[in-house]
Amino acid sequence: MSQSPFTTSKRGLIQVKPQTPKALLAPLNSSHDNSISLLPNELSRLLDQSQRQLSHNNSSAFYDHFNLTVGDGMTVSERSIVDDAHHMHSVKEKTNLLFPQFLEVLQARTNDSEVFDTIQDLIQTCAGVADELHKERQMTPATVSGQRDNGLWLEQEMKTWKLLYALYKDRILVQAENGGMDCDMPPLGGSEKEVIAQLYACNSTLREYQLMVDWLESCYNRIDAQPHVGHVTSHAVGWENTLFQLQNRRDVAFGTGAEIVKSLDPDAPVRERRPLHALDEEDNLRLSSCIFKEIRQGRIDEAMTLCKYSGQTWRAAILEGWRLHEDPNYETQLNTREKYPIEGNPRRDVWKKCAWLMADSKKFDEYTRAIAGAFCGHLDSMKALLNGSWEDLLWAYLKVQIDIRVESEIRACCIKAYHPLPDGYWNAKMSLEQIFEELSVHKDAAVRDYASSKIGTIQKYLILDNIGELLQHMRRWIEESSSNIESKKLSPHLLRFLTHIVLFMRQIGRVDKEDTADRIVGAYVEALIEMGDAQLIAFYTAALPAKMQIYLYSKFLETVTATNTRSAALTEAINAGLDVENITRHTVEAIRQRMPSEGDEAPISREELQVGQISAFDQRKICALEWLTFLPTQRGDLLWQANAMIRRFLGENKSECVRTVHKMIPNDSISQIISVFGSKDNLPCREDFSDWSRLLHNKPKEPHLLTTGANFTERIALEHKEQVYRAEFKRWEGNLDEQTKLTRDALFNILLFPEKGWLIDPDTPKDPVNISQLDWENRQIQLDKLRSICIPEVVLLLHKVLHVSGDYQSCVKLSDEISSEGRQLYKVYTKHKLAELLSKLAESSLELLNKKLDPWGYATTL
Numbered sequence: 001m002s003q004s005p006f007t008t009s010k011r012g013l014i015q016v017k018p019q020t021p022k023a024l025l026a027p028l029n030s031s032h033d034n035s036i037s038l039l040p041n042e043l044s045r046l047l048d049q050s051q052r053q054l055s056h057n058n059s060s061a062f063y064d065h066f067n068l069t070v071g072d073g074m075t076v077s078e079r080s081i082v083d084d085a086h087h088m089h090s091v092k093e094k095t096n097l098l099f100p101q102f103l104e105v106l107q108a109r110t111n112d113s114e115v116f117d118t119i120q121d122l123i124q125t126c127a128g129v130a131d132e133l134h135k136e137r138q139m140t141p142a143t144v145s146g147q148r149d150n151g152l153w154l155e156q157e158m159k160t161w162k163l164l165y166a167l168y169k170d171r172i173l174v175q176a177e178n179g180g181m182d183c184d185m186p187p188l189g190g191s192e193k194e195v196i197a198q199l200y201a202c203n204s205t206l207r208e209y210q211l212m213v214d215w216l217e218s219c220y221n222r223i224d225a226q227p228h229v230g231h232v233t234s235h236a237v238g239w240e241n242t243l244f245q246l247q248n249r250r251d252v253a254f255g256t257g258a259e260i261v262k263s264l265d266p267d268a269p270v271r272e273r274r275p276l277h278a279l280d281e282e283d284n285l286r287l288s289s290c291i292f293k294e295i296r297q298g299r300i301d302e303a304m305t306l307c308k309y310s311g312q313t314w315r316a317a318i319l320e321g322w323r324l325h326e327d328p329n330y331e332t333q334l335n336t337r338e339k340y341p342i343e344g345n346p347r348r349d350v351w352k353k354c355a356w357l358m359a360d361s362k363k364f365d366e367y368t369r370a371i372a373g374a375f376c377g378h379l380d381s382m383k384a385l386l387n388g389s390w391e392d393l394l395w396a397y398l399k400v401q402i403d404i405r406v407e408s409e410i411r412a413c414c415i416k417a418y419h420p421l422p423d424g425y426w427n428a429k430m431s432l433e434q435i436f437e438e439l440s441v442h443k444d445a446a447v448r449d450y451a452s453s454k455i456g457t458i459q460k461y462l463i464l465d466n467i468g469e470l471l472q473h474m475r476r477w478i479e480e481s482s483s484n485i486e487s488k489k490l491s492p493h494l495l496r497f498l499t500h501i502v503l504f505m506r507q508i509g510r511v512d513k514e515d516t517a518d519r520i521v522g523a524y525v526e527a528l529i530e531m532g533d534a535q536l537i538a539f540y541t542a543a544l545p546a547k548m549q550i551y552l553y554s555k556f557l558e559t560v561t562a563t564n565t566r567s568a569a570l571t572e573a574i575n576a577g578l579d580v581e582n583i584t585r586h587t588v589e590a591i592r593q594r595m596p597s598e599g600d601e602a603p604i605s606r607e608e609l610q611v612g613q614i615s616a617f618d619q620r621k622i623c624a625l626e627w628l629t630f631l632p633t634q635r636g637d638l639l640w641q642a643n644a645m646i647r648r649f650l651g652e653n654k655s656e657c658v659r660t661v662h663k664m665i666p667n668d669s670i671s672q673i674i675s676v677f678g679s680k681d682n683l684p685c686r687e688d689f690s691d692w693s694r695l696l697h698n699k700p701k702e703p704h705l706l707t708t709g710a711n712f713t714e715r716i717a718l719e720h721k722e723q724v725y726r727a728e729f730k731r732w733e734g735n736l737d738e739q740t741k742l743t744r745d746a747l748f749n750i751l752l753f754p755e756k757g758w759l760i761d762p763d764t765p766k767d768p769v770n771i772s773q774l775d776w777e778n779r780q781i782q783l784d785k786l787r788s789i790c791i792p793e794v795v796l797l798l799h800k801v802l803h804v805s806g807d808y809q810s811c812v813k814l815s816d817e818i819s820s821e822g823r824q825l826y827k828v829y830t831k832h833k834l835a836e837l838l839s840k841l842a843e844s845s846l847e848l849l850n851k852k853l854d855p856w857g858y859a860t861t862l
Contacts, residue, residue, distance in 0.1 A: 094132045095154065095493065099528070101125045102500060103536055112717040115507050116173075119165045122500065126158040156455045157497050159219045164462055164504070166211045171465065172508055175204050177712060193326035193344065195413045196406055209402050212463060216395040217298035238311035239264060239284075241277035266314045270363050287312065288367035291319075292385070295374050296395065321351035322375040324410075349418040352376050352407075356422060377403035379428050390439060390450035397435045404429050436460050454494065458501070467510045474498050475516050478523045492527040499524040503543065509723045514731075518544050522552060529556045534569040538576035545731075549578055554587040557627060570630050581634055584627040588641050591624040592648075618657050621645065625664045633676055635669040692743040692801060695736055700728040740805045747798040751791070757823040758787065784828075791825060792833040799840050803847075809857030811844035 105125060109118040133151040190198075200207055237243065242260055260277055261268045268274075275281055287310050294303035300319060307316035325344035345351055352375075359369045359378035366385050373381030377400045386392035404426065411418050430438075440451045450456045454477060461470035481490045502517045511517045521543050528537045529552070541553050553573060560566050573580050596617055614622070622645070628638035642661050649657040666672075703721040706714055750758050760783070795814060802811045818825050818837070829837070845855040854860050 090136060091133060094129055094136065098125065098129055098493065099496060099531070099533070099536055101129075102496060103539055106500075106503070106539070112507060112720055113713040115504065116165060116169050119161060119504065123158060123161045123165065126154060126161065130154050130158060153455075153491075153493065157493075159215075160455060160459055160462070160497075162219070163212070163215050163459060164501070166215055167208060167462060167465075168504075168508065170204070170207060170211060172716070173712075174207075176716065190413065191326040191330075192324040192348070192410050192414055195409055196324055199406070199409045203405075206402065206405050208463075209398050209405075213395060213398050213402065214298065216391055216398070217296065219391065220293075220297045239276055239280045240311075241279040241283075245277055266312075283310075285365055285367065288365060288371065291315070292367045292371050292374075295371060296392070318355075319371075319375075321345050321348065321355070324348070353419050353421060356425060360422075360424075374399055375403075377407070377425055377428060387442075387444050388446055390447050390456060393439060393442070393447060394435070397430065397438075400428050401430060401435075432464055436464070467505050468512050471502065471505075471511070471513065471516045471520065474502075474520050478520060482523075490523070490527075492524075492531065495520075495524040495527050499540065506543075507720065509720050514545075514727070518548060522548055525552050526555075529559065532559070534560075534565075534572040538569075538572040538578060541573075542576040542578055546579060546582075546735075550583050550586050553578055553583045554590060557583065557587045558591060558624075561623070563626065566626065567630060570627075580631065581637070584631075584634065585637050585641075587627050588624045588637075592621055592641060592645055594621075614654075614657055614660060618649075618654065619660075622657065622660050622664060625661065629664070629666055632672045635666075635672045635676075638665060638669060639673075692736075692739045695732075695739050696804065698732075700725055700732055737805075740801060743801050744798065747794055747801065750794050751798070751817055751823075751825065753823075757825070758791070760787075788828040788830075791828050792837070795825075795837060796840065799837075799844070803840070803844055808844040808847045808851075812841055812848070812856055815841055 102122060102125065105118060105121040109115075109121065130151055133154065137151070200210070243264060245260065246262075246264070258278070259274055261272050261274045263272070269276060276284065287306070290306055291303045294300070294306060304316040304319050307313065307319070323344040325342070325346045325348055327342045327346075328340040329342075355372040355376035356378055358364060359373035359376060359381040361369070364372075366381075369378075369381040370385040372378065374396075379396060379400045382396035382399070383393065386396050407421070407425075436451070439447060442448055442451070451460070457473055458470065461467065461473070477490060478495075481488065499521050502511065502520050505511050506517060521540060525537060525540050525544070528540065534556070537553065537556050541549050541556075544552065557566070557569060560569050570580055570584070573583065625638060625642055625645070628634045628641060642665055645661050646658050649655075649661065703718060703725055706718050710718075753760075795818065799811050799814060802808075802814075814837075817823075818829075826834070848855060848857045852860065
């Protein structure tokens with residue numbers, strides 16, 4: 001320590017002589033060494049003039065600099081605007097890395113048993129970006145607007161992932177493993193520590209409460225929680241100013257004018273109803289604040305160290321009183337002479353009652369009361385201090401609930417007479433639903449706002465394990481933002497967060513309504529479409545049902561125009577397992593059938609177009625045909641769409657468009673189609689049967705059974721796969737039934753065509769006008785040939801649909817339609833085709849006989 005006659009003390013520049021422990025223990029004999037004790041307001045008056053002068057100098061320098069120009073010719077204000085824009089762009093680039101990084105995490109963790117490893121990876125990913133944002137804030141001038149709020153949403157997301165990981169790891173793994181434990185009978189006569197250890201092992205509710213407390217303590221804002229005691233105190237003597245004034249009362253030149261305590265025991269201020277020295281009062285309040293903040297973080301040992309560092313060892317001893325008692329010497333072997341130390345407080349009940357009285361007393365400051373209340377379950381003392389934060393209040397509520405349940409178990413299972421606690425202690429027991437209800441109507445607006453916010457709602461329902469209600473809230477947010485123009489659109493990062501929660505809940509089998517989950521994932525895909533990353537869009541689209549896959553990915557494909565980008569988009573779709581053929585077909589049809597709207601460019605009339613010119617609207621339709629040229633199997637679709645487009649353009653007299661459409665068709669299209677189907681004779685008709693056949697052969701695969709000796713994680717993964725399989729199989733059955741009805745009706749419509757039948761002209765004059773007799777006869781021959789080729793095939797396809805769906809009676813009834821004299825369909829059959837049909841009908845009759853029915857499907861009578 002410096003030996004200068006004037007030193008800087010913890011309160012400013014007014015301290016005549018440095019104080020050592022030796023000087024504090026004995027009165028000062030020198031008549032010239034007189035210390036001056038000042039109240040904080042007295043000290044501020046002395047320093048006020050110098051502070052104002054310093055502030056004036058700084059302000060002048062600032063305003064002088066504000067009007068200067070920097071090296072690039074820009075003023076400081078202009079440079080500030082540029083720095084602000086650059087900062088926001090840099091932040092956006094860093095946060096947008098979360099989209100591909102989350103995708104990489106999901107792609108790297110494909111095993112269901114790694115679901116919690118996936119959550120840890122997501123937390124690490126968020127932490128990495130949060131660190132980058134923190135570095136950005138450190139390097140960014142404080143004048144940049146909004147820099148403090150840049151990473152707040154990311155920190156809240158990261159906190160929520162940690163909460164989800166802690167709770168659901170216990171719910172899925174720990175509770176499942178403990179499902180077979182017999183925890184109904186608590187151990188009687190055990191020590192307090194043993195009883196509570198058993199309680200935590202068996203009581204999942206209490207364990208979840210503790211997990212939430214641990215989570216809230218780990219998430220506490222440590223920036224504002226750093227101890228400040230060391231900045232002003234560096235000694236091992238408590239209340240040094242009071243001690244000094246009591247020891248040197250005669251030598252003090254100027255007093256404070258206020259009576260202080262006469263003695264220095266810890267209870268003196270309360271007993272004598274007199275304060276400490278003003279500086280010690282401020283020190284005491286600061287120390288209490290730091291101790292409580294350490295306790296709020298769960299750092300009890302650090303709080304005790306802080307007490308000892310400040311010379312208040314009695315406060316450190318008080319913080320030991322809550323510990324559970326256990327004497328290990330009762331369980332040692334008889335021949336063991338070594339004595340083990342006793343753990344905890346054997347008079348914990350007395351200490352707890354005293355702590356309750358302290359927390360309930362108005363004689364102590366709010367921090368001291370809250371410290372005592374945190375260890376004795378006194379809710380009001382903590383609420384009085386933590387009334388501005390949802391997280392802090394939830395921590396206080398949960399601490400009380402844990403304390404009550406622990407105390408109840410100890411008094412019920414330990415053979416010992418305990419001092420009774422006040423009724424107010426036991427009346428504070430609440431459920432989680434009651435806690436959240438109180439937080440939602442709290443008097444503080446910040447608490448109410450957080451409780452009703454999206455992040456607060458997510459955390460609430462994760463804690464309550466009410467995933468169905470959580471998904472409903474998520475869907476409501478999405479629908480409100482999309483339907484209401486005045487509502488703020490949900491950010492892509494929030495949709496990313498919601499989507500990955502949904503995917504996690506699906507993976508562990510907690511999603512009840514798949515349509516709600518699909519709506520949330522679909523909203524995220526729509527946000528990704530605006531970003532234009534094909535890999536992200538394809539991956540998350542694959543998590544949706546087939547119809548939504550086709551709709552959303554085709555919506556994305558409509559925005560892609562360059563050939564190489566289109567090829568890459570289809571490659572990503574194939575890698576993700578999407579139905580590329582249906583998606584591209586839907587894309588082309590949607591563009592081809594679209595009519596000009598207000599959002600499109602006004603169509604140019606034919607009078608305004610130059611010779612050989614095509615409007616942008618028509619050019620977009622023509623270029624859409626390119627989607628059907630990438631896969632050889634889609635050349636048939638290409639011809640179909642091109643022909644439909646040509647017919648439309650011919651009707652509109654747009655010959656240049658017709659020529660351009662023809663150029664879009666590759667020269668090898670016909671050979672590609674023939675190579676796909678083997679020969680010209682195997683070319684199929686275009687009908688709905690292909691959709692039914694594809695759906696029939698895409699039946700969900702049943703998961704493989706586990707081998708003997710499978711571990712618990714593998715069994716859990718298998719159970720989840722079986723749940724997913726049952727849900728997919730039920731969905732597949734419903735889709736197949738629906739498609740079967742559509743296909744059956746479409747095929748029956750051909751057989752039951754109105755008038756005389758399909759491809760038969762209604763009654764016409766014998767000699768049609770403007771048609772030569774030869775052309776008319778040739779037309780009739782062609783129609784008859786088509787009927788003889790197509791109708792037998794249609795009947796066989798219809799029989800297959802009915803037979804596979806189990807409607808054998810309808811299969812047999814097909815013979816009535818064929819033999820009916822109304823349409824005389826039997827006349828189009830050759831002997832070979834008729835024999836093939838009879839063979840199929842015989843198979844259906846055999847199935848009816850196997851079901852104890854007659855060959856026509858009616859019940860037999862004996």
